[in-house]
Amino acid sequence: MANGRYNLIPNKDFKIRTIIKSLETSPIRKIANTAIGKKDIIPLYFGETDIATPSFISQAMKDALDAGHTFYSANQGVPELVNIISKYSSSLHKKNIPPSRIMVTSAGMNALMMASEAIINPKDKVICITPVWPNFMRCIEIMGGEVIEIPLIYSDSDNTWQLNIAEINKHIKNVKAIYINSPNNPTGWMMDSQEQMAILELCRKNKIWIISDEVYERIVYDRNVAPSFLDISDENDLLLVVNSFSKSWAMTGWRLGWIILPENLLHIFEKLNEFNVASPSSPAQYAGITAITDGEDFIKTMINKLDDSRKLTINYLNNFSQVILPFPKAAFYAYFKVKNITDSEKFCFKTLTDTGVGLAPGTSFGKGGNSWIRICYAKSPDLLNQAFEKLKPALT
């Protein structure tokens, strides 16, 4: 689908792979694109806070530039950063995660692309627990693999989401991997250790990869860090854990993340880093050292702010008569059902036109999202108040 911004050459066959031509355009991008150049938009569609990167982290990048850190780094990353990530992860997850299990990447996104390059052969099937931000599903398809979506089940009794273990069991023998994003974008669902243990045992038994996308592990409100597959696994497990500087330290525009992998695979992933981006940005890596070393106070302050916004959001949405909101435990999204809609994309286009509030349609996150909407509440209470007052007529 062309995006309508340019005059395209008609009937020209550019010999692009069929799968690439038909890759789904994110409905979020489609809606956001219609807002470009418009005034008075309240953009709640993208997954980022309105907090710029704190200045102590920017200062570290400035210092790195002054120190001449502008050359290629090692494929694994700057050794000092690798060591700091090792200490940080080991401390958070209460076990030794040595530098030999860590590779720095050009954001969590490229770590996921490399994960799919490493394991997905054409026609390989991968279970993806949905709703989920769609990008890893597209990585699987780029590599010629097939996605098996297994949706979380909304449980009325405790107003939250649950894994559909029966359905996972049914497919597990036929897949190469299972992809789980917890804390979850878009639902705010957070797996507990018991659920992780169940998945780990199932995957061990069937020799299935777990690709665990834990980029929101610090965006939690009732503890210091979310339960992680790192807590319960060992270095022998077929486990890739993807993390990022984007969310924890408000560094979305920096493109810096890391992957924790079995030590045996480091040399393979170093090669993939080489052929994907060569090595992540050198000055950004030096800033990453400072983010981890000096960033805990920033995280605490940010979480307090986000929790205020979360409470405000829950309060508003629970009072809208058309809305059902499963409790958003973690991350910075509210994912809610609107009883009287059946086409969330249409609803989001109309809402943008009528009110200027930019929402993300549930169809962005897998099948079954037709009545669902995501908002990113990582904004100021003032902006959120304005947005919800504008949304009130459509949601009550």
Added chain:
Amino acid sequence: MANGRYNLIPNKDFKIRTIIKSLETSPIRKIANTAIGKKDIIPLYFGETDIATPSFISQAMKDALDAGHTFYSANQGVPELVNIISKYSSSLHKKNIPPSRIMVTSAGMNALMMASEAIINPKDKVICITPVWPNFMRCIEIMGGEVIEIPLIYSDSDNTWQLNIAEINKHIKNVKAIYINSPNNPTGWMMDSQEQMAILELCRKNKIWIISDEVYERIVYDRNVAPSFLDISDENDLLLVVNSFSKSWAMTGWRLGWIILPENLLHIFEKLNEFNVASPSSPAQYAGITAITDGEDFIKTMINKLDDSRKLTINYLNNFSQVILPFPKAAFYAYFKVKNITDSEKFCFKTLTDTGVGLAPGTSFGKGGNSWIRICYAKSPDLLNQAFEKLKPALT
């Protein structure tokens, strides 16, 4: 092959794709890895200058950080940068290359990875003109494609390299694309417009993609810019031109580049950007604007320095009795044959041990490099003098 740095788990099958397990480790990396931690190494193996990024470009990144440009950018790139690249390319290549044909990428490397994702289906064949830096050949293999190497022919009569048009003709009907890197790493070969026209006509006739890696287009000594496929093509051609900030503005560690593509494909490549790295580093993109706008004097000064190093290098190598050096027209490498060697990797290991000078073996750049060596001469005359004096016994 494990790199020997860590204790690996024996006999563990990690269910990695066969092609990924067997991806060739760069012989350059193998040699450079053995030098880690050693003193008094003169590293001429990597493809970067010893010039740190100039401070006016670093200052632009600092200003971007202060201005709060730390959020995600559009998939196409920051519009101001896209527009500047459009003006710059249009001016260099004397034709209108509109912003709609440009996408900013996380370095030339990721542009090449996306090019292979876009067009290479499993078993698709791609002609690669060798010797060439090997990374795009590995991208083809990651996508399940097959590389057909067609080496340049060394011509005694004019002491330079020539395309093997007969061999290209023989294979052209069976391939999806032809990959050419000119100005070339490692040989310093530079295609002329006539050769480009011959290739373009052949590809037009057979509907074959040209993937033109032009990252050294400004590293030229007898003109302002190298001949480019952009000069002779139109927007209907199956042509992807990859470029980078790394070489022209000494920004290797920044990971910033761009791709010029048929306008019809922009929306497809925007999706690939999203699923590879989402968008290139935002603060780096703002620095890119300044690099292009204010960087011409820097390029001139750098080229003058490089030309001094080139002359010094040619002078030394031509006086070594064991060396045959095809004239290095462009880029910043000398690629030479050593008459009395048949295993360039072994020679480079031995040279590193005996003299501390780090060279790149010809086997890094495709088949047939067993008697060949690359040095990167983008170093100070002082360092080069030291290196050549140390190399003299082995090369005479």
